[in-house]
Amino acid sequence: MKFSEEQEMLRDMVRRVADEQVRPLVAEMEETRDFPDALVEVFGDLGLLQMWIPEEYGGPGGNLTSVCIAKEEIGKVSLAASTLCANNSIGLILPLLHFGTDAQRARYLPEAAKGRTISSVAITEPEAGSDVSAIRTTARRDGASYVIDGQKSWITWAAQAHFMLVFARTSEGRGHEGISVFLVDTKTPGLKVGRKEVKMGRHGSPTYQVFFENMRVDADCLLGEEGHGFKACMRILDLNRPSVAASSLGLAQAALDESVQYAKDRRQFGKRIGDFQAIQFKLADMAMKIEAARTLLYTSTQEIDAGDTSRLTLLSSMAKCYVTDVAMEAALEAVQVHGSYGYSTEYPVERFMRDAKLNQILEGTNEIHRLIIARQLLGK
Template sequence: MYLTEEQTAFVDSIKRMVDRHIAPIAAEIDESDRFPEELVPIFGDMGLLQQWVPEEYGGPGGNLTLLCLAKHEIAKVSMACSILAGQNSIGMALPVLHFGTEEQKRRFLPLSAKGRTLTAVAMSEPHCGSDVAAMKTKAVRDGSSYVINGQKCFITFGSVAHWVLLFARTSEGRGVDGISAFMVDTKTTGFKVGRNERKMGLGGVPNVQLFFENMRVPLENRLGEEGQGFKACMHILNLNRPTVAAASIGLGQGALDAAIAYAKERKAFGKAIASNQGLQWMIADMAIQLEAARALLFECTRQVDMGDFSQLSMMASMAKCFGSDVAMKVTTDAVQIFGGVGYLKDYPVERMMRDAKINQIWEGTNQIQRIVISRHLLGREA
């Protein structure tokens, strides 16, 4: 894709950082499942954690394209580390920017802009994943605060976050219209962290249960009016789904690069396996799919950065769905090209294949993405 001079310089700086700080630890954090806290100040100093905070609030004033370029480049080496880029955008910057009062913007955005604040989004519950309307966590108004009780699961960065964007039910019998959004300080009494889940991939990315026991949250920490939480959630997810696509495509590109290098070196029957036409066609298909996914992704980010949100829900779902499906296929094919050694942890492609799978599931499963796309095309009655 074409990059401006500014974008090229930005990507070059990411590449240097990846080579120095991420490549040496990528395999280790996957194996140990250790959160790489040493990357937080590095990412913060580069503006990667807080990319979307406007300059007027002390942030870098970046945009969706820059954030996706960063995640794409980092994911070539480690998708787990790419999740950290833009980390507080979805949990603080975006919801406050789009749904917060001016007082909340002045309070939270400079905090986000410092580049040291980690956040999480608490939405999913044990009985409630895609079916957000089934949410049971309750927030009951009590004077100038809310008392919150309930449980969340699969909360990425929940154990290391300083603030959590929490969705809870404030009204019964109103479906998604009874859900509100709150910014919660994780030091609040009644906020409890459960077990860190054992996952197929994404070693180094904490994913935990959260419990709320008579947790009292001030009224001024509610974002928007009561019942606007679902609207906030969907808008934030629409803006974040392209970043999932970016990480997916970067991951796939990293797997393709590794497969090409291996195919040139590995010899069988007296010649490099890259000379076999069947393998050449596999590599060509992998490259075609990745390039198509990139084109779709950056058309989506271009529209958003121009301020055109008219196609956002459909374009974001398309980019996320196609990008993650391509990543799953490309990483699987990369393992196949490596043959038996591709199944060993000594090589990165088995980790890439494991990491790719989650992108077809989180931020809305790819089945949900197809529902969003079809409803946009056919109308809500479809």
């Protein structure tokens, strides 16, 4: 597993920015449950909001491996902050690159390449989580427009976003048939952001309810073909899920680093706790699993970046499921290594434990991903 010189330079740059500009704001994010506006400019100036945008549109022309490197490094400091890094990948850039028209790409991508655009994705509903086919939000064709009505839940960055990728049903059909995708301006009349959810962790990435009430959008807001939004959704999620794993990998590494340092510093019974075999075994197990997770993740991204997408769904689900499970386990073990201090906000490991859990749930629960993996293996 090798990285290019350019990718190593990216890692060094993002690591430095995470330490110098993100870390000092972590406590503020935890207390206010908001994301500091200043970091939007920082990330945008470094190209972290627009990594996938091709150079022809003014972007850095990054790929999946580069996105994961950046999200891993920021994830070491703040999982919440890492969600904004490459935020526009799933909400704007990938949908346009894979399903947008030339006119749509020319309209949105050059502006997004400036690094000030935030987008959000509106898929989940109160009755439609992992089962995307169950969405009830509707989009009714009316002349040169669509009229959208419905409700979404757990929409990250909804109140901050300039654009929202909305999944709605344009016709009745079985399962996923009849679902379409729209890229809408969040200033459109009829779009209302509801309450901000109070979450156990990831406080710095605000999440909201969203309501659409007779929201009229131009027909050219439709991405791809009408009624084929489910296919678009699955493709976009497959390409984005490794980046979720990357954030968790960063958290897992931070949990190990904190545990190793604490095991060196903390003394009990006249010796360092790292001298006790019980602690040594925990650290060894954490290190082995994290290294395996890193290998799975970047072997997968490099295969995909090389143009081989024959195993995209399989590798994407494997990486997302395994790495996020490893991160959760590493965070729990880090708390145990720290003992009572692990339960205190004096150390970051309690935050790691709270933050790690969400990535096992979002973008398809890990139970769903195990089903996907099994079906890929069995040819179903």
